[in-house]
Amino acid sequence: MHDIRSIRDNPQAFDAGLKRRGLEPLSASLLVIDEKRRAAIVAAEQALARRNAASKEIGEAKKNKDNARADALMAEVGELKTKLPELEAAAKQLEDELKKELAGIPNLPLDEVPDGIDEHGNVQHHVFGAPRSYVFKPKEHVELGEGLGFMDFEAAAKLSGARFVVLKKGIARLERAIGQFMLDLHTNEHGYTEVNPPLLVRDDAMFGTAQLPKFIDDQFYANTTELETSLKSDFAKQLGEGKDIENINKIIETGVLLGRRWLIPTAEVPLTNLVRESILSEEELPKRFTAYTACFRAEAGAAGRDTRGMIRQHQFSKVELVSITTPENSGEEHERMLACAEEVLKRLDLHYRVMTLSTGDMGFASRKTYDIEVWLPGQNAFREISSCSVCGDFQARRMNARYRPRGEKSTRFVHTLNGSGLAVGRTLIAVMENYQQEDGTIAVPDVLKPYMGGLEVIAPHG
DSSP states (O other), rough: OHHHHHHHHHHHHHHHHHHTOOOOHHHHHHHHHHHHHHHHHHHHHHHHHHHHHHHHHHHHHHHOHHHHHHHHHHHHHHHHHHHHHHHHHHHHHHHHHHHHHHHHOOOOOTSSSSOOOOOGEEEEEEEEOOOOOOOOOOOOOOHHHHHHHHHHHHHHHHHHHHHHHHEEEHHHHHHHHHHHHHHHHHHTTTTOOOOOOOEOOOHEEEEEEEEOOTGGGOOOOOOOOOHHHHHHHHHHHHHHTSSHHHHHHHHHHHOSOOOOSOOOOOTHHHGGGGTTTOOEEEGOOOEEEEEEEEOOEEEEEEEESSOOOSSSSSSEEEEEEEEEEEEGGGHHHHHHHHHHHHHHHTTTTTOEEEOOOOOOOOOTSSSSEEEEEEEEEETTTEEEEEEEEEETHHHHHTTOOOEEEEEESSSSEEEEEEEEEHHHHHHHHHHHHSSTTTTSSSEOOOOGGTTTTTHHHHOOOO
């Protein structure tokens, strides 16, 4: 969320940032709404002040036995009492309109972000390793998994439809091992605090990290309204009709069944929102969180893309990294987070490259993003396995997440960062394709062997 005061102070810089994002200037239209909003607030405040002053004057008039003046003042107060709610409603309507407009505008890129229309404008930052050599033609993960009998897309389609998979035996264990390895690395060596968050979150949590309202079509939700109504009915039957209805409502209101709940598209949502509506001390920062969770995405904008295999699924696992820090340290924290994510691939000895995303390819909430792309020999291509983004105070404003600098009374918004450390399913694909053997089996990387119960090769009998 953008600060309207910053736009007011420097509309040219705001529009210049939007232009780099491929958007038309918006400062003028926003400032028109802002001017009307401020005028409406002033009108409401003046009406309230006049009502309060007139109320005091009534007492003085009556004390002086000036009945005519007292009557006139009472008439004025009555008129203001009627008018004031209208003025406050007008101010609220304009406030909501401004918030709605601001909520749909992406973050502005940092100066060092390369300009571009799409992914073709991305710039290679650096490369690690080199592609492995094979004496045979490497297979894609789908052929490997189905050949082993441990990757079943047909069974998943019967259960859930397209873009789901059932993993079995050695491959299922390998995916679990990868997630556990990542968690151990990030908590034991990188200093992240492990969190096991809810997979269902409320509207305001999704708004806070900017999944809502812009990307509502990409989300899955659980609508519990009907269940709530049913529970109210059941409670009423148990307690007797007309008995303790207020208590029933309190149970519902303080419980989880308030209506729509969103399935998290990434653990970034609950982890970042851990600091929503908080005022932290500077001594508490940085906060670093990690979580290994299932993630759910409707992939509404991905029709026809990566329909085969596990690259783009409705449900997938990911180890997420989130940092909460001060504005002065967010750039350094971004580089640190990237290094933590890279270390996973280095330990797995996987060839990858890091790309700095262009203004046309970076995410809605991001100021700057690095993508890590791992080499997949079966596809003979690099594929994204992690995005590490610094968001500045964009999400913090939406969440009202602040901190108090040392020795100061005033507060400032924190800066938030998030990154995949890594996408577990895509790491599984990378391990399968890079560690495949000529007979279709998969060698287990050395760093994963302690998590595999002694299994060193995934074979049809394993």
